[in-house]
Amino acid sequence: MRLPRIFTPRFVASAHCDLPCGVYDPAQARIEAESVKAICEKYQANTDAEFRTRALIIKEQRADLVKHHLWVLWTDYFKPAHFEKYPNLHQLFNEATKLAGGGGGAKSSTDPATADQLLAKIDEIAKIFWETKQA
Amino acid sequence: MRLPRIFTPRFVASAHCDLPCGVYDPAQARIEAESVKAICEKYQANTDAEFRTRALIIKEQRADLVKHHLWVLWTDYFKPAHFEKYPNLHQLFNEATKLAGGGGGAKSSTDPATADQLLAKIDEIAKIFWETKQA
Amino acid sequence: MRLPRIFTPRFVASAHCDLPCGVYDPAQARIEAESVKAICEKYQANTDAEFRTRALIIKEQRADLVKHHLWVLWTDYFKPAHFEKYPNLHQLFNEATKLAGGGGGAKSSTDPATADQLLAKIDEIAKIFWETKQA
Amino acid sequence: MRLPRIFTPRFVASAHCDLPCGVYDPAQARIEAESVKAICEKYQANTDAEFRTRALIIKEQRADLVKHHLWVLWTDYFKPAHFEKYPNLHQLFNEATKLAGGGGGAKSSTDPATADQLLAKIDEIAKIFWETKQA
Amino acid sequence: MRLPRIFTPRFVASAHCDLPCGVYDPAQARIEAESVKAICEKYQANTDAEFRTRALIIKEQRADLVKHHLWVLWTDYFKPAHFEKYPNLHQLFNEATKLAGGGGGAKSSTDPATADQLLAKIDEIAKIFWETKQA
Amino acid sequence: MRLPRIFTPRFVASAHCDLPCGVYDPAQARIEAESVKAICEKYQANTDAEFRTRALIIKEQRADLVKHHLWVLWTDYFKPAHFEKYPNLHQLFNEATKLAGGGGGAKSSTDPATADQLLAKIDEIAKIFWETKQA
Numbered sequence: 002m003r004l005p006r007i008f009t010p011r012f013v014a015s016a017h018c019d020l021p022c023g024v025y026d027p028a029q030a031r032i033e034a035e036s037v038k039a040i041c042e043k044y045q046a047n048t049d050a051e052f053r054t055r056a057l058i059i060k061e062q063r064a065d066l067v068k069h070h071l072w073v074l075w076t077d078y079f080k081p082a083h084f085e086k087y088p089n090l091h092q093l094f095n096e097a098t099k100l101a102g103g104g105g106g107a108k109s110s111t112d113p114a115t116a117d118q119l120l121a122k123i124d125e126i127a128k129i130f131w132e133t134k135q136a
Numbered sequence: 137m138r139l140p141r142i143f144t145p146r147f148v149a150s151a152h153c154d155l156p157c158g159v160y161d162p163a164q165a166r167i168e169a170e171s172v173k174a175i176c177e178k179y180q181a182n183t184d185a186e187f188r189t190r191a192l193i194i195k196e197q198r199a200d201l202v203k204h205h206l207w208v209l210w211t212d213y214f215k216p217a218h219f220e221k222y223p224n225l226h227q228l229f230n231e232a233t234k235l236a237g238g239g240g241g242a243k244s245s246t247d248p249a250t251a252d253q254l255l256a257k258i259d260e261i262a263k264i265f266w267e268t269k270q271a
Numbered sequence: 272m273r274l275p276r277i278f279t280p281r282f283v284a285s286a287h288c289d290l291p292c293g294v295y296d297p298a299q300a301r302i303e304a305e306s307v308k309a310i311c312e313k314y315q316a317n318t319d320a321e322f323r324t325r326a327l328i329i330k331e332q333r334a335d336l337v338k339h340h341l342w343v344l345w346t347d348y349f350k351p352a353h354f355e356k357y358p359n360l361h362q363l364f365n366e367a368t369k370l371a372g373g374g375g376g377a378k379s380s381t382d383p384a385t386a387d388q389l390l391a392k393i394d395e396i397a398k399i400f401w402e403t404k405q406a
Numbered sequence: 407m408r409l410p411r412i413f414t415p416r417f418v419a420s421a422h423c424d425l426p427c428g429v430y431d432p433a434q435a436r437i438e439a440e441s442v443k444a445i446c447e448k449y450q451a452n453t454d455a456e457f458r459t460r461a462l463i464i465k466e467q468r469a470d471l472v473k474h475h476l477w478v479l480w481t482d483y484f485k486p487a488h489f490e491k492y493p494n495l496h497q498l499f500n501e502a503t504k505l506a507g508g509g510g511g512a513k514s515s516t517d518p519a520t521a522d523q524l525l526a527k528i529d530e531i532a533k534i535f536w537e538t539k540q541a
Numbered sequence: 542m543r544l545p546r547i548f549t550p551r552f553v554a555s556a557h558c559d560l561p562c563g564v565y566d567p568a569q570a571r572i573e574a575e576s577v578k579a580i581c582e583k584y585q586a587n588t589d590a591e592f593r594t595r596a597l598i599i600k601e602q603r604a605d606l607v608k609h610h611l612w613v614l615w616t617d618y619f620k621p622a623h624f625e626k627y628p629n630l631h632q633l634f635n636e637a638t639k640l641a642g643g644g645g646g647a648k649s650s651t652d653p654a655t656a657d658q659l660l661a662k663i664d665e666i667a668k669i670f671w672e673t674k675q676a
Numbered sequence: 677m678r679l680p681r682i683f684t685p686r687f688v689a690s691a692h693c694d695l696p697c698g699v700y701d702p703a704q705a706r707i708e709a710e711s712v713k714a715i716c717e718k719y720q721a722n723t724d725a726e727f728r729t730r731a732l733i734i735k736e737q738r739a740d741l742v743k744h745h746l747w748v749l750w751t752d753y754f755k756p757a758h759f760e761k762y763p764n765l766h767q768l769f770n771e772a773t774k775l776a777g778g779g780g781g782a783k784s785s786t787d788p789a790t791a792d793q794l795l796a797k798i799d800e801i802a803k804i805f806w807e808t809k810q811a
Contacts, residue, residue, distance in 0.1 A: 018194045019736075019778035022174040024167065032161050039157040051381060054327045055373075057594045059153045061694070072747045076773040084770070091766035095759070098751040103595075103694035111591060154331075154373035186786060189732045190778075192459045196289070207342045211368040219365070226361035230354070233346040238289035238460075246456060288464045292444040294437065302431050309427040321651060324597045325643075329423045424601075424643035462729045466559075477612045481638040489635070496631035500624070503616040508559035508730075516726060558734045562714040566707050572699065579697040599693045 025078040027127035030070035034123055036063045037107050038116035045111065057111075064108045067101040067119065074126065079133075087129055097122035160213040162262035165205035169258055171198045172242050173251035180246065192246075199243045202236040202254065209261065214268075222264055232257035295348040297397035300340035304393055306333045307377050308386035315381065327381075334378045337371040337389065344396065349403075357399055367392035430483040432532035435475035439528055441468045442512050443521035450516065462516075469513045472506040472524065479531065484538075492534055502527035565618040567667035570610035574663055576603045577647050578656035585651065597651075604648045607641040607659065614666065619673075627669055637662035700753040702802035705745035709798055711738045712782050713791035720786065732786075739783045742776040742794065749801065754808075762804055772797035 018024070037060055044056040075094040084090050100106045100119040107119050153159070172195055179191040210229040219225050235241045235254040242254050288294070307330055314326040345364040354360050370376045370389040377389050423429070442465055449461040480499040489495050505511045505524040512524050558564070577600055584596040615634040624630050640646045640659040647659050693699070712735055719731040750769040759765050775781045775794040782794050 018171055018175070018198055019740075019783050020175055020178060020191055020194050021778045022171045022178065022194070022198075024171040024174050026163075026167050028161075028163055029167060032159065032164060036153055036157045036159040039159050040153070040155055043155060043157065051327060052379075053590075054324055054594055055331065055379065056155055057591060058328055058331055058598055059155050059157070061595065061598055063153055063157075065694075068747075068751065072743075072751075072773075076743065076747075076770060077777055077779070084767070091770065092759070095751060095766065098747075102752055103696045104752070108694050109592070109595065154335075154378050156373045186732060187784075188455075189459055189729055190736065190784065192456060193463055193733055193736055196460065196463055200289075203342075203346065207338075207346075207368075211338065211342075211365060212372055212374070219362070226365065227354070230346060230361065233342075237347055238291045239347070243289050244457075244460065288441055288445070288468055290445055290448060290461055290464050292441045292448065292464070292468075294441040294444050296433075296437050298431075298433055299437060302429065302434060306423055306427045306429040309429050310423070310425055313425060313427065321597060322649075324594055325601065325649065326425055328598055328601055329425050329427070333423055333427075424605075424648050426643045458725075459729055462726060463733055466730065466733055470559075473612075473616065477608075477616075477638075481608065481612075481635060482642055482644070489632070496635065497624070500616060500631065503612075507617055508561045509617070513559050514727075514730065558711050558715070558738055560715055560718060560731055560734050562711045562718065562734070562738075564707065564711045564714050566703075568701075568703055569707060572701050572704060576693055576697045576699040579699050580693070580695055583695060583697065596695055599695050599697070603693055603697075 019077065021077060025074060025130075027070075027074065027123060027130050030067050030074070031120065031123050031127065033063045033066040033070065034101070034107070034116060034119050037067065037101075038113050038120065041107075041111050041113040041116050045113070060111075061108060064101045064106070067107070067123075068098050071098050071101070071123070071126070074130065078130070083129075083133055086133075090126075090129060093122065093125055093129075097126060154212065156212060160209060160265075162205075162209065162258060162265050165202050165209070166255065166258050166262065168198045168201040168205065169236070169242070169251060169254050172202065172236075173248050173255065176242075176246050176248040176251050180248070195246075196243060199236045199241070202242070202258075203233050206233050206236070206258070206261070209265065213265070218264075218268055221268075225261075225264060228257065228260055228264075232261060289347065291347060295344060295400075297340075297344065297393060297400050300337050300344070301390065301393050301397065303333045303336040303340065304371070304377070304386060304389050307337065307371075308383050308390065311377075311381050311383040311386050315383070330381075331378060334371045334376070337377070337393075338368050341368050341371070341393070341396070344400065348400070353399075353403055356403075360396075360399060363392065363395055363399075367396060424482065426482060430479060430535075432475075432479065432528060432535050435472050435479070436525065436528050436532065438468045438471040438475065439506070439512070439521060439524050442472065442506075443518050443525065446512075446516050446518040446521050450518070465516075466513060469506045469511070472512070472528075473503050476503050476506070476528070476531070479535065483535070488534075488538055491538075495531075495534060498527065498530055498534075502531060559617065561617060565614060565670075567610075567614065567663060567670050570607050570614070571660065571663050571667065573603045573606040573610065574641070574647070574656060574659050577607065577641075578653050578660065581647075581651050581653040581656050585653070600651075601648060604641045604646070607647070607663075608638050611638050611641070611663070611666070614670065618670070623669075623673055630666075630669060633662065633665055633669075637666060694752065696752060700749060700805070702745075702749065702798060702805050705742050705749070706795065706798050706802065708738045708741040708745065709776070709782070709791060709794050712742065712776075713788050713795065716782075716786050716788040716791050720788070735786075736783060739776045739781070742782070742798075743773050746773050746776070746798070746801070749805065753805070758804075758808055761808075765801075765804060768797065768800055768804075772801060 040056050040060045040063065044053055047053065071094060079090065097119065100115070100122055101108065103109045107115050175191050175195045175198065179188060182188065206229060214225065232254065235250070235257055236243065238244045242250050310326050310330045310333065314323055317323065341364060349360065367389065370385070370392055371378070373379045377385050445461050445465045445468065449458060452458065476499060484495065502524065505520070505527055506513070508514045512520050580596050580600045580603065584593055587593065611634060619630065637659065640655070640662055641648070643649045647655050715731050715735045715738065719728060719735075722728065746769060754765065772794065775790070775797055776783065778784045782790050
């Protein structure tokens with residue numbers, strides 16, 4: 002049986018704001034990216050024109066949220082010392098946000114495989130994020 | 137050592153959209169509520185007028201997001217059968233969103249204790265949410 | 272001849288905000304729902320692909336506003352005493368917001384009949400709202 | 407006894423969108439302006455610093471909505487023939503939106519009298535609006 | 542060789558806000574309108590259904606921004622003395638915002654020629670704007 | 677006499693969208709940053725409590741727009757080849773968006789000097805942007 006998050010070993014859930022409040026969590030980007038993937042899968046399985054138009058409208062919005070949550074992590078959470086320690090972190094974020102966007106990314110693609118690439122990039126970022134939280 | 141989410145037993149992370157995409161997760165509301173609490177704590181610890189004004193501006197936004205994420209769960213995720221099985225679920229959501237709002241809730245209060253009450257309500261909802269996912 | 276609102280017997284027009292300001296009016300939800308219905312009618316009468324895509328884009332936005340205005344009434348205007356007096360009020364709001372949403376509601380339907388059902392639910396809510404204002 | 411809108415002689419409630427859906431109603435601007443006025447009154451009656459900051463945050467938002475709803479009527483509902491018939495209509499809208507804005511209008515003022523002037527302008531616009539609907 | 546803006550003779554770049562901050566610039570509307578035109582051109586050159594749906598979604602957003610930036614100039618920047626000196630200024634703004642909107646304007650049209658008409662109107666407004674700045 | 681933009685040697689004004697439409701312009705970020713600076717100056721010159729609260733509310737919004745416009749340039753306009761040619765471009769954008777944000781940047785500061793630093797960073801980015809457009 003899978004244990005939902007609230008029963009797993011606790012860590013400080015983490016969002017953000019520009020106070021800054023100090024609460025950040027890559028889960029915010031990941032959840033929206035999983036939504037993008039689910040939309041792609043439903044899009045491929047349904048040829049109804051109205052459904053497909055709605056899927057594209059909503060995928061655009063969710064992918065925008067992926068970009069936003071990643072941008073916030075990149076600008077607001079990560080500090081110069083982090084970028085020194087992880088020299089490819091800038092590029093990782095740039096690739097991840099491009100993968101969420103319109104030029105071949107999750108916005109212009111309806112292929113779940115593109116969403117999978119986006120999810121993989123987010124997980125790379127999350128891995129670094131949690132390393133820095135434990136440092 | 138705390139294990140971040142990506143290393144814990146996996147479950148389908150869950151957001152939402154009105155396609156519907158079928159992805160929902162109470163973590164979205166919880167993360168924003170933790171942000172509200174962190175803002176309250178920083179507010180109490182800092183008497184600078186500019187800082188406090190900014191704290192109130194941002195708390196208003198984060199509390200709005202709490203309300204939004206809870207409303208989405210209540211309307212979009214939970215189905216009539218759930219409300220039959222959990223007769224107090226409507227009231228629970230109504231109390232939780234009121235606790236995020238302006239009439240004595242997290243918007244009009246700067247007391248971290250109010251945010252704690254909000255977090256407790258969200259956890260009650262999350263517990264039911266995960267029970268229904270495993271049903 | 273129909274008399275527009277400003278010449279009818281006066282009542283306090285009612286919006287909302289989270290101050291709270293105390294101004295609420297079910298007309299806000301109803302106006303957006305009438306917009307949803309008008310879009311459905313125009314959609315059915317026009318097979319042009321560009322027009323239909325735009326209709327779906329805009330209907331999504333108006334239906335979102337219906338949900339938002341109803342959620343605000345449910346959380347911010349109605350108090351515990353109201354829910355005691357009107358035991359089906361929670362369910363009424365849940366059904367109304369579902370009727371505005373994506374799972375068979377006004378978002379996923381282009382049938383004006385769905386919008387009519389939504390309007391009928393809003394009128395049920397409005398009837399209770401005005402009863403409580405006169406209490 | 408005051409009769410709420412849904413029991414008064416019926417007219418087509420009217421919002422808007424850019425399809426266009428053909429649904430417009432000056433009530434949308436008026437409701438937000440009444441909210442602005444209520445906020446000003448509560449502001450004047452309450453000297454608590456936190457309350458006052460929140461009042462200013464929310465008044466800014468409601469006044470933005472007044473401007474938006476008026477702009478929509480001016481651009482989307484009214485047609486060249488209307489502006490010919492009502493030569494001062496452009497100026498009326500310009501004055502009304504200025505009264506909602508920051509340079510001495512409802513945004514920069516916390517005086518309920520400013521909100522009253524705004525409401526009066528909106529009623530002038532509503533009177534013309536309903537005349538054109540009956541033409 | 543074309544010189545980008547930052548190397549041309551300097552003028553105070555100009556945006557806006559409702560403080561008011563006093564910073565306004567018709568370039569904000571023009572940039573979004575050029576985006577609308579580019580979208581129309583790409584739409585005409587690409588018959589892929591997904592691409593076209595996304596083009597309509599995004600054009601709707603950019604055209605909304607054109608309207609917003611123009612409304613702000615009309616209400617917030619221009620003063621009664623300007624409208625006296627330029628008696629057709631009200632009509633110019635009304636025509637420009639209608640050209641950005643849905644009734645035959647840039648929202649409902651995918652013809653780059655409509656976007657060109659919109660751009661020409663914006664340039665007429667910009668010419669007057671800069672005359673008033675130099676007065 | 678200063679020449680406004682529409683009379684200077686023409687270049688393609690440049691915004692953006694995620695189609696992508698190919699229209700980008702650093703002027704969008706700069707205009708909002710100039711607004712931030714103007715707000716800081718007015719804030720310093722005016723000790724009225726209501727005015728100052730409104731200034732902080734609006735500065736928060738304008739600084740958010742600065743961040744957004746910069747993020748869009750960084751993710752959507754600049755391509756891998758650009759980042760190879762300008763190895764410090766990632767860091768430049770990270771510093772610029774941090775300067776717009778809350779941790780010592782334009783959001784938490786009311787010092788016009790902070791806004792000046794932000795403007796200088798934007799100009800560095802704009803210089804590179806225009807070099808790549810002419811390449």
